[in-house]
Amino acid sequence: MNALTTDAIVLHAFDYLETSRIVRLLTRDAGVVSVLARGAKRSRARYGSGMDLYAEGLAEISIKPQRDLHNLNNMEITRSRAGLAQDIGRFTAAAVISELVMRFVGEESGPHLFDVASHVFDELAEAPTDETVQTAVAGAWRLVAALGLTPALDICAGCHAEIPAESDALFSHRAGGVLCTKCGALVAGVRRLPASARATISLWLDASRTIQLTDLEQRAHQRLLREFVQEHLSEDRPLRAFHVWERERWGDG
Template sequence: MTVLATDAIVLHVADYMESSRILRLATREAGVQSVVARGARSSRKRFGAAVDLFAEGQAQVQLKPGRDLHTLIGFDVTRARAGLALHLDRFAAASAIGEVALRLLHDEPAPGVYDLLSATFDQLAGVEPGQATSTALGGLWMLVAEVGFRPTLDECAECHAPLEPGTAYRFHHRAGGALCDRCSRLHPGGRLLPVEARDTVRLWLDNRVPTVADNAARAHQRLLREFLTEHLPDGRPLRAYHTWEGGIS
């Protein structure tokens, strides 16, 4: 057996048997890994905040060849991110990000994705009231781009003709972005993307957080969900995302 020491972020926690927990970790060196933290439910002395969602630190994982579930030996927390639990909008947004990350990532090294997740959770933990949704949407669009699905906004996703900056175009999820008028007629479906909405998505992809009104934020959440649904590898529902999109009452 090999012991892997790696930076890790807790993206999912589930109880396991009477005293343990199963964690799904985003790691810098090995992508997403599932680990069992034995005794984590009966005593927090061994792992402490390591079994809390969105905690980050140095994990020691005992890898078992040919197995999908490994053993967490230790976890030295460097960021607990308690701020994510202080407000429901922050927590719901972070949960949606974690869920999407688990669906997009595999057990392969992706340091760029790891750094992006870490930075997004840090931002979200201290975001000003009313900015959690916009911050999360930016993090999610950048995550989508980092794994190879960056949407095309300034040229047609089919024929690559340049698109006029002050014109609304149809956004076609399967094609991977905005379509010119000609290609839009050849590929029915999609959703009309107003000029302001296209500019807003571009800002998110450039790691800027625009101010977005509540009604526009809902439309952007729907647009991203439809895009994710088209490009995720299976048809399972995004439960945490749907909760986040539905709003916090």
């Protein structure tokens, strides 16, 4: 076995036999890994609150080459993110971020994606109730960008012609962003994206301040994000956390 000590975030955990748990971690140095935490249900001495969802800390892992399940020897928590468990809207939004990471991040991901995910979880843990949805949408777009799928917002994804910032634009999930009128006529399934929505996504991708949105605008951004992710990343598998998050209105206050 190879020893690995790395920053890690708990994405998912479930019981295994009588005393142990299997945990999915996003790590800074090894991407997403599955680990066996022996005795985690019996004693918290080795793991502390390290089995709590979305907690972050320093994990000591024994890596088994050519295996999908490794051993978690110890985890020292540095961020508990208790605020996520105190509000169902925050917790559900965090589940969406976790689903994105577990589904689309492999073992080859690097420190940048870890840092983006960590920052998003931090923001959600502190988000006011009425800003939970847009905080999650903004964070999810930054994760999508970190995965190399930044949508084209200022130039046509087809011919690279500049799209005026003040203009509404055609948007194609399949093309990967906005299209000019000429290119949009050649692509099926385009939708009109208001200039204000383009500007909002651009600000989110730049990690700018929270934008004040109406409930209808938040719903539209949730739908746009989910459709984009489904087109590029989902492999026709349902995004269960996304669907729960879209259906409920916990973040409305």
